[in-house]
Amino acid sequence: MLKPETYLREQIARALATAFALENDLEIILERPRQENFGDYATTVALGLAKTLRNAPRSIAETLLEHFADDAGLVEKTSIDGPGFINFTLKPTFWQQYLLQILSEGERFGASGWGGGEKVQVEFVSANPTGPLNVVSARAAAVGDVLVSLFNQVGFDAKREYYINDAGRQVRLLGASVSARYMQLLGHDEPVPEDGYQGDYVIDLAREILDEDGDRYAAQPKEERAEKLAEIALAKMIRLHQAAMEQYRVQYDVWFRESDLRRDNKHQQILETLKQKGLTYEKDGAIWFKSSDFGDEKDRVLITREGEPTYFLVDIAYHEDKYQRGFQKIYDLWGPDHHGYIARMSAAIQALGHPKDSFQVRIIQQVNMLRGGEVVKMSKRRGNIIEMQEVLEEVGIDAARFFFIMRKLDQPLDFDIDLAKKQTDENPVYYVQYAHARVANILEYARSQGVEIADEADVSVLREAEELSVIKKLAEYPEVISKAAKFLEPHRVTNYLMELAATFHSFYQKHRVVSDDVALTQARLKLVQGTKLVLKNALDLLKITAPERM
RNA sequence: GCGCCAGUAGCUCAAUCGGAUAGAGCGUUGGCCUCCGGAGCCAAAGGUUGGGGGUUCGAUUCCCUCCUGGCGCACCA
Numbered sequence: 001m002l003k004p005e006t007y008l009r010e011q012i013a014r015a016l017a018t019a020f021a022l023e024n025d026l027e028i029i030l031e032r033p034r035q036e037n038f039g040d041y042a043t044t045v046a047l048g049l050a051k052t053l054r055n056a057p058r059s060i061a062e063t064l065l066e067h068f069a070d071d072a073g074l075v076e077k078t079s080i081d082g083p084g085f086i087n088f089t090l091k092p093t094f095w096q097q098y099l100l101q102i103l104s105e106g107e108r109f110g111a112s113g114w115g116g117g118e119k120v121q122v123e124f125v126s127a128n129p130t131g132p133l134n135v136v137s138a139r140a141a142a143v144g145d146v147l148v149s150l151f152n153q154v155g156f157d158a159k160r161e162y163y164i165n166d167a168g169r170q171v172r173l174l175g176a177s178v179s180a181r182y183m184q185l186l187g188h189d190e191p192v193p194e195d196g197y198q199g200d201y202v203i204d205l206a207r208e209i210l211d212e213d214g215d216r217y218a219a220q221p222k223e224e225r226a227e228k229l230a231e232i233a234l235a236k237m238i239r240l241h242q243a244a245m246e247q248y249r250v251q252y253d254v255w256f257r258e259s260d261l262r263r264d265n266k267h268q269q270i271l272e273t274l275k276q277k278g279l280t281y282e283k284d285g286a287i288w289f290k291s292s293d294f295g296d297e298k299d300r301v302l303i304t305r306e307g308e309p310t311y312f313l314v315d316i317a318y319h320e321d322k323y324q325r326g327f328q329k330i331y332d333l334w335g336p337d338h339h340g341y342i343a344r345m346s347a348a349i350q351a352l353g354h355p356k357d358s359f360q361v362r363i364i365q366q367v368n369m370l371r372g373g374e375v376v377k378m379s380k381r382r383g384n385i386i387e388m389q390e391v392l393e394e395v396g397i398d399a400a401r402f403f404f405i406m407r408k409l410d411q412p413l414d415f416d417i418d419l420a421k422k423q424t425d426e427n428p429v430y431y432v433q434y435a436h437a438r439v440a441n442i443l444e445y446a447r448s449q450g451v452e453i454a455d456e457a458d459v460s461v462l463r464e465a466e467e468l469s470v471i472k473k474l475a476e477y478p479e480v481i482s483k484a485a486k487f488l489e490p491h492r493v494t495n496y497l498m499e500l501a502a503t504f505h506s507f508y509q510k511h512r513v514v515s516d517d518v519a520l521t522q523a524r525l526k527l528v529q530g531t532k533l534v535l536k537n538a539l540d541l542l543k544i545t546a547p548e549r550m
Numbered sequence: 551g552c553g554c555c556a557g558u559a560g561c562u563c564a565a566u567c568g569g570a571u572a573g574a575g576c577g578u579u580g581g582c583c584u585c586c587g588g589a590g591c592c593a594a595a596g597g598u599u600g601g602g603g604g605u606u607c608g609a610u611u612c613c614c615u616c617c618u619g620g621c622g623c624a625c626c627a
Contacts, residue, residue, distance in 0.1 A: 031566055034573085044569065047607075057607075082570045083607055128627070170627055195626090286625050297553075297623080304625040311627050339554065339622040365555080366621080407563075410555065412620065414562070419576090424589065426576055434589050445586045483566070495564065498574075502591095509582090509591040528586095550589070 002101075004475070005030050007074065008041055008088060015067040016045065020053060020060075032476070039077065039087035040472065046084040057084025095471045096459040102474055102530050110481045110537050115156030119326050122148050124333040124364075125245070126163040129237040130174040132201055133244055133388035139413065140333050140364040141388075142404035143490060145250045147331070149541050150485040150493075159253040159327075162245070163318060166234055167259040168311060173197065175230025179222065181206035182229060186218055205233045244388055248397060249543040258314060266317040267309050270352075271302060279351050289313075294347035316348040323354055331488075332361045333409075339363055362488060365412045367404075372418065395420040398544045402429040405542060406494045428498055433547055435501035436539065438508065439532045440548040446514045446525060453529075457522040466507040470527055473503040474534050481541075490542075497538050504531050 009028045016022045026045075033042045046061035053060055061080040068078065077089040102109050124144025127137045144160065151158035165171075177196035181203045184190060192198060209217075209232055217225045238255075245252065261267060271287070274280050279290045280302065287303040289312075302313040322330050334341070342361045349359040369376045369386050376386055392400055399420040406428070407413045423430055446453060462468070477496065484492040513524040539546040 027567090029567075029569095031569080034565085034570070038570075042570085047569075050607075085570065130627095165627065168627070284625080288625090301625045306625080308625085310625070315627090336621060338627090341622090341627095342554090363555080363621085411563095412556085416562085419562095427589085428575070430589055431575085434587085438587060438590080442586050449586085479566085491564090492566095495574085502574085505590055506592090508586085509588095512586065514586050549587090 002072075003478070004041065004074070004090060004094070004098075005479070007072065008043075011068060011070060012043060012045060012064070014069060015064050019063050019067040020049075022049075033085075033087060038081060038085070039079070039089035041088045041090075042085050043088075044085060046080075046086060050084070060084065061086050092463055092468060093460065095468055095475070096462055098475055099459055099462070099471050099526055099530050103526065103533065106533065107537055107540075109533065110477050110541075111153050111155070112478060112482060113155035114482070115151060115154050115158075115485075118156050118328050120151050120156045120158040120329040120331070121161055121322055121327040122151070122158060122331045122333065123161045123163055123322075125241075126165070127241065128165050128170055129234055129241060130170050130197060131199060131237070133241060135367045135369055135386050135388060135391055135415065136335050136364060138248070138388040138391055138400060139367050139404040139409075140335070141245060141248055141250050142401045143364060143409045144333050146401075146405055146490040146493070146542055147333075147485075147488060149543075150481060150490065153481050153541065154485045156329075156485075160251065161254045161256055161322075162241075162252045164238060164255060164257045165311075166238070166257050167262050168314075171230050171234060172226070174202075174233055175226035175228075177202050178206050178209070178229040178233045179217075179226040182210060182225075183218065185210055186215055188218070190222075205236060208236065209233070244392075248388075248392065249401070256318070258318070261314055261317050261321065262309075266321060267314045270317040270320055271309075271313060274302070274351065277351065289344075289348065289351070291344045291347035291351075294350045296343040296347040300344050312344065312348075315345065316352075319345065319349060319359070320352055323352075323358075328358060330359045332359075333364050334361055336363055336366045362409055364409055368412065368414045370414055370416045370418075391415075391417070398433070399427070399429045401542060401544055402432075402494060405490045408489065408491055428494070429544070430550075432494075432497045432501045432535070432539070433545065434550060435504055436532065436535045436546045437548060437550045439504065439528055439535065442508075442513050442528050443525070443532070444548075446521070449514055451514060451521060451525075453525050454522055457526045458519055459523045459526055461520050461523045462527060464511060466510055467524070467527060470503050470507050470531060473500050474530050477534050477538070493538055493542060497535070500531070500534060500538075 008030055012028050012030075013026070016026065016028075029044050029048070030041050031044070033039060046057045046064060049055075049060055050057045058080055061084050065078055065080070065086065074090050074094045075088055076091040079087045081087055122144050124140045125133070125137050127133050148158045148160050173193060173196050176193045177198075180190045180192040180196070185203075185206055192202070206229075209229065213232075217228055220228065242255065271280070274289060279293065281288055281290070285305040286301045288299045289302050291300045292298055300312055301310055303309055319330065332345075342363075345361070346356065346359060350356050369391070395403075395417060403415055403420050404413070419427060420429075443453065462471070477500075480492050480496040484490055507527075511524070513528055514521055536546045
């Protein structure tokens, strides 16, 4: 498929080579002018070369254009504007043919190969199995899921992973909390530990266990009971989390258990490795890692005074395990409370000899749930939280995914529950889905009128401004995908969907697709099919329904 | 106190690696259905891009400084 950007870059590079004998390693910036009357593409090379060539930008641009060959004859018009922008307008013929190419690519349209099959992993959500999932988890789930899809679209071999912290202190606390509630239900006076889990879900867990297993744990010693109940409660919570992710259309490749790492003593091995590298020392009865040697603000404890491995040590082992499984790039999406944790993890990655940039963390910022204009606060410990399930049930999965993806991931997000529920034009999800339904309906209507949609059509009749605008907008799609993947910005896809929907609605309002003009009808049906295809491709990527009717 | 992120239209947000006249949606105002879905379209009003300096052909974007907001600074996870 001949991409306009690729072609123009190549032609410009050739012109530069013949005109100024410049090496071809120069990166040619090609952008889409903000304003349509400047043409389809613009380059700033002349501005950039002014210094090295010791010449005025406009003069450089002129010389360049004299040597611009346009081998394939795609360019209709070139111009030099402003301080030295070179603008290119492609022939309508090019765009008309491009529409057919988009259709022939089908669901592969938008995909590319620049990832080169590199193995990439995104770890996201990884919520503690000691409580219900909250809305930040819902946001992380949507974002992580779409990131992986984006990576795969552009040629990476990307996997989804969920890390389950099913070991350590938090789990012991859960056990003690469930145990207390269990005994309370049986009429005993066993208080929930002060730093334990206070949420109502703990009572629900205890009641469930009581219903299923009876009071058989009451006779056990407290410690033993807590341990047993921790095990049972944990299994229940994990199943809940897995069910929630599935319902949310997120398919993880791996659910990784911290307890497996501990069982295999992976953390001890890492400790040995760090010791051998001379990166540890003892102080105050604890074992420390010299993370400050690698950019962290201070050193960190690996083994506590009590001889317990810290979460950090086990986490280092976990990340090392990712590398050993062959991943070349590792992305972690963490919650806003893990901000201060990045530097030490990055230090550990480097200490183990991995490239610094092979490990990247993105903080999924806080979500403010607004109801009636008021922020609903949440705190897992107190149990006063908004659960992910509640949100999904209330606003629906399509709206939830769209809203969470719509914003840059490292910025706090205001989620207006009332808006997400509205089935009106205020709600962007419906705007986009409506465009798809409308497009589907046109095809349906054509068939009902006895119009046979031919495989081939003479698209050269598509000369109206609105028609070409739609094709040009469709043509932007692969670039949107590439950039969304490159910059980890899935919100580019939702923005694009809204633009494409608007461009199509605008065309639709002005021109009739199915008419007495047989040739024009066929050509416009191709335009409609192209729009449907790209809307569907993008919505599929986001795992949002593309309805045939609403 | 130190660190990270942010501050753009009344509100929620965009803005291509430093590019041209800073764009959308909602809200407001005014138009558009004998016709493929009006969950739509067209138009108008609305901006000192938090303030001040700097770098240069050019700054919302980079640097410095100040102001404001969020978050983080455990031998917790």
